[in-house]
Amino acid sequence: MTEAFGEPEGGAEIADELLRLVTEVVIAKAEAMPGARELVELTAAAVPVAVASNSHRALLEAALVRGGLSEMFPVKLAAEEVTAPKPDPEMYPTACTSLGAVPVDALAFEPPASKRQDFSADVVIGSLRDEELLSWVRGWPRR
Secondary structure (H helix, E strand, O other): OOOOOOOOOOHHHHHHHHHHHHHHHHHHHOOOOOOHHHHHHHHHOOOOOEEEOOOOHHHHHHHHHHOOOHHHOOEEEOHHHOOOOOOOOOHHHHHHHHHOOOHHHOOOOOOHHHOOOOOOOOOOOOOOOOHHHHHHHHOOOOO
């Protein structure tokens, strides 16, 4: 990309500028996925929750604040805070450790774009508003 901008030595500066611009757009226009707030509220009422994102910390924070979700997650893990971001699984046990949870007892909600051939899902849903999903989470014992 540095060649495209005619700045072969400007990689870090270009990356910083792109991050700043994308973050500005997120702050101004991003919206949480439909049903995200309700699902996170229901889940957090029963179990500890974390967010593990391949986004840069600044972008993750901006998206969570814009979506009204920031205060719901006691643990927020960004791509630069692990050795290997997704699709490497490192983020999941790292987030679990931060929560004091055991990875084998954890549950991950991932968007369809994160589907990988080496990842097996127990349940696939079409929407965070899926009534079976919400009923299932409502049935969890509350903490």
